[in-house]
Amino acid sequence: MKRTYIAIPVVASILIVGAVVVALWFIGSASGERSKFSSLEIAPQNTDVFFAINTDPTSSQWLAVNGSLEQINAKDSLRKAIDDALADVNLQWDRDIVPVAGDEAFFSIPDITKVGDEKSGWVGGVLLADAAHAKEVFDTLRNQPDAKPLKTEDYNGVTIYYSDPNATSTDPNPTCPPGNGSDFCLTVIGETSVGDNTALAFVDNVMALGSSPDAAKSVIDVVQGKAPSAEKNDRLQEFRAQQKQDFLVWGYADLADVWTQAEDSLPTESVDGTVDTKKAFETIRKTYDRVGFSVSSNSSGFALDLSVLHSSDFNPDDAFEPSTAYEPKIAEMLPADTMFYMSAFDLYNQSWLPAKKVLEDQTFEDGHKLDYYLQQFKDETGLDLESDVLSLFTGEFAVAGNVSNFDADTPDVTVYGIADVSDAGKAKSSGETLTDYLESQGTIEVTATGDVHRISSPDDSTEAFAWTVRDTRLVLAFPDDKLNDITDASQSLAQTEEWKQTMSLLPDDKTWVGFLSIERIIDEVRKVDGAEKDFADSTDGKVTLADLDAIRSVGMAGTANEKGFGLHFVLFMKDR
Amino acid sequence: MARVAGSIGAALIVIGFFLPWLDGTGAFAARDFSGFDLARLVRNFEIATPNQGSQLRATAIALYLVPALAVNGAVLGWFLGRASAIAMLVGGLYAAAILGVALMLSLVSWTDLGDVLGAPRLGFLVSAAGCALVTQNAVALLLANRALAPVEE
Numbered sequence: 001m002k003r004t005y006i007a008i009p010v011v012a013s014i015l016i017v018g019a020v021v022v023a024l025w026f027i028g029s030a031s032g033e034r035s036k037f038s039s040l041e042i043a044p045q046n047t048d049v050f051f052a053i054n055t056d057p058t059s060s061q062w063l064a065v066n067g068s069l070e071q072i073n074a075k076d077s078l079r080k081a082i083d084d085a086l087a088d089v090n091l092q093w094d095r096d097i098v099p100v101a102g103d104e105a106f107f108s109i110p111d112i113t114k115v116g117d118e119k120s121g122w123v124g125g126v127l128l129a130d131a132a133h134a135k136e137v138f139d140t141l142r143n144q145p146d147a148k149p150l151k152t153e154d155y156n157g158v159t160i161y162y163s164d165p166n167a168t169s170t171d172p173n174p175t176c177p178p179g180n181g182s183d184f185c186l187t188v189i190g191e192t193s194v195g196d197n198t199a200l201a202f203v204d205n206v207m208a209l210g211s212s213p214d215a216a217k218s219v220i221d222v223v224q225g226k227a228p229s230a231e232k233n234d235r236l237q238e239f240r241a242q243q244k245q246d247f248l249v250w251g252y253a254d255l256a257d258v259w260t261q262a263e264d265s266l267p268t269e270s271v272d273g274t275v276d277t278k279k280a281f282e283t284i285r286k287t288y289d290r291v292g293f294s295v296s297s298n299s300s301g302f303a304l305d306l307s308v309l310h311s312s313d314f315n316p317d318d319a320f321e322p323s324t325a326y327e328p329k330i331a332e333m334l335p336a337d338t339m340f341y342m343s344a345f346d347l348y349n350q351s352w353l354p355a356k357k358v359l360e361d362q363t364f365e366d367g368h369k370l371d372y373y374l375q376q377f378k379d380e381t382g383l384d385l386e387s388d389v390l391s392l393f394t395g396e397f398a399v400a401g402n403v404s405n406f407d408a409d410t411p412d413v414t415v416y417g418i419a420d421v422s423d424a425g426k427a428k429s430s431g432e433t434l435t436d437y438l439e440s441q442g443t444i445e446v447t448a449t450g451d452v453h454r455i456s457s458p459d460d461s462t463e464a465f466a467w468t469v470r471d472t473r474l475v476l477a478f479p480d481d482k483l484n485d486i487t488d489a490s491q492s493l494a495q496t497e498e499w500k501q502t503m504s505l506l507p508d509d510k511t512w513v514g515f516l517s518i519e520r521i522i523d524e525v526r527k528v529d530g531a532e533k534d535f536a537d538s539t540d541g542k543v544t545l546a547d548l549d550a551i552r553s554v555g556m557a558g559t560a561n562e563k564g565f566g567l568h569f570v571l572f573m574k575d576r
Numbered sequence: 577m578a579r580v581a582g583s584i585g586a587a588l589i590v591i592g593f594f595l596p597w598l599d600g601t602g603a604f605a606a607r608d609f610s611g612f613d614l615a616r617l618v619r620n621f622e623i624a625t626p627n628q629g630s631q632l633r634a635t636a637i638a639l640y641l642v643p644a645l646a647v648n649g650a651v652l653g654w655f656l657g658r659a660s661a662i663a664m665l666v667g668g669l670y671a672a673a674i675l676g677v678a679l680m681l682s683l684v685s686w687t688d689l690g691d692v693l694g695a696p697r698l699g700f701l702v703s704a705a706g707c708a709l710v711t712q713n714a715v716a717l718l719l720a721n722r723a724l725a726p727v728e729e
Contacts, residue, residue, distance in 0.1 A: 013652065016652075018644075020644035020648075021637060021641060024643070060619075099600075
């Protein structure tokens with residue numbers, strides 16, 4: 001009975017406390033981040049080019065950047081450079097810059113075709129955490145002895161400051177103060193406090209910027225609710241919806257105006273009578289309707305994602321980008337120390353057939369069509385290029401390799417070419433037919449040992465590459481003895497932490513994949529006599545090769561969906 | 577009466593948890609942090625320094641436990657006798673301990689947070705008042721329970 005008396009409150013407590021903690025954990029995870037795209041609320045509706053910049057120093061993005069800079073020992077030197085530069089104008093990073101910044105800033109070009117116009121140009125805005133302090137910082141800058149005087153204009157109760165191009169600095173020789181160790185000089189800020197083509201105003205908690213007072217007014221109108229914001233821009237909003245994660249910088253370009261202007265300058269007749277420029281232009285316009293990018297950071301490094309949105313009337317048959325996602329498996333048979341790797345999928349259906357469709361309509365300069373060349377290839381070699389060769393490549397195909405011995409006259413280069421083939425027997429016979437043909441032409445010299453074919457130049461047989469068909473893969477290696485590394489790879493590239501982490505940072509639905517091992521490159525650089533010292537000297541000792549150890553690899557991949565396609569790059573960082 | 581007062585105290589702890597606890601300083605000046613924001617900041621530090629992940633996750637959970645234990649004390653207070661007084665006491669003392677640590681962090685630079693946390697704000701005082709109310713009434717309930725309990729010979 002006594003046990004029950006104790007158990008009930010204990011169990012009830014565990015349930016209540018657990019439920020509240022779990023609820024807070026998930027709420028904190030979902031809404032604890034800064035407000036993404038908050039700058040859209042202060043940006044004018046029309047925009048051809050738009051950048052949103054995360055300015056929240058407490059966001060996970062900037063904290064991760066801080067961590068990454070620390071990993072490569074660059075944080076202190078970068079910070080010192082910024083501090084020194086700001087000290088020139090009596091400002092401090094911690095006191096005057098970071099605290100002032102709110103969640104986000106934006107930069108926008110409302111109409112790309114009117115960039116040069118006095119009243120258009122660009123606009124910008126910064127959400128401020130402390131508008132009063134920001135105004136103090138601005139006053140500090142414009143009261144610098146070498147600052148040019150500014151003109152002012154009142155607009156809807158807001159003072160717009162802008163530079164007078166005819167004014168001269170009160171200091172006859174404006175320069176950065178000498179001897180303060182500054183790595184660079186904030187020339188624009190120091191001399192004019194707003195650039196020669198900049199207007200600036202403080203309205204509510206926003207610093208409005210523009211290439212002219214009229215441009216700044218368009219931001220003021222939005223902040224004061226007198227004009228619609230970029231939140232009402234449907235084309236931008238559709239693009240922005242694709243950005244699920246937080247970012248450091250996000251960029252967008254609406255190419256509609258660019259294409260409209262480009263159309264006017266199109267040649268009226270086909271180039272050389274072979275290319276239908278009008279048709280080609282229409283395809284390009286529908287393919288690249290809107291483009292954008294985002295730069296983001298996380299505990300494992302940085303990511304750059306580029307995306308392209310097709311127009312709504314885009315014909316999927318015109319898509320040239322690969323669209324079939326696959327899992328890169330060829331890395332499983334490559335040596336662990338492989339330095340670079342590129343692979344894609346289904347050469348026949350995703351590359352050859354779309355290219356053939358375009359080429360079939362073309363008449364080449366000598367008056368022949370594609371069929372003529374394909375027939376000529378068959379007559380010469382005895383192979384049908386499409387059915388005997390290209391149609392075999394419907395799986396993954398990859399190029400990979402290694403470079404070492406950097407300080408030799410000719411560094412050692414290893415290259416692997418590997419492709420899945422749909423018919424191993426046909427691949428072998430086609431390969432032999434092709435090499436026999438080239439040998440008969442005197443182009444190459446072939447030595448066959450079992451299934452391995454060693455191919456060298458007739459003039460120099462010391463260097464050769466080898467090819468063979470192993471299971472369902474065509475394998476090529478240069479130099480020829482490296483073919484054994486593929487067989488004997490006790491630990492493969494796919495088993496390394498660099499590969500696994502890099503692939504996990506890339507999107508799942510990859511349509512092509514690239515990998516570059518920075519770790520291997522640095523290892524090879526280290527083997528060069530004096531490399532460590534030379535590198536340290538080149539950075540005045542601020543960064544050493546050891547500092548770069550945290551940079552492990554670069555990964556890249558393509559993705560595609562029904563609306564467009566993307567290119568993704570990641571930098572994987574981790575302390576050794 | 578003590579149960580009502582205890583529940584009001586728990587509500588103050590929870591409300592205070594979502595109001596600004598501390599000012600930011602240094603790079604985080606012009607910002608303020610509620611208990612909830614502090615947990616978010618700690619979790620963002622986890623992203624920047626994954627090797628301290630478990631320690632930072634534990635810190636975030638320690639912060640989330642402040643309202644959780646306060647709610648627990650208030651809920652149990654309406655259904656259970658002596659156990660509710662203990663639950664309220666735990667909730668009040670735990671919140672007081674966390675507020676004390678937060679105050680210490682803002683005064684002494686022994687962690688990264690020491691450089692970014694400043695003076696206490698309204699939410700801190702609301703939560704502190706809640707702690708006092710919960711603890712006082714938990715003690716009162718405990719004493720009342722003891723007085724009513726049969727004397728064992």
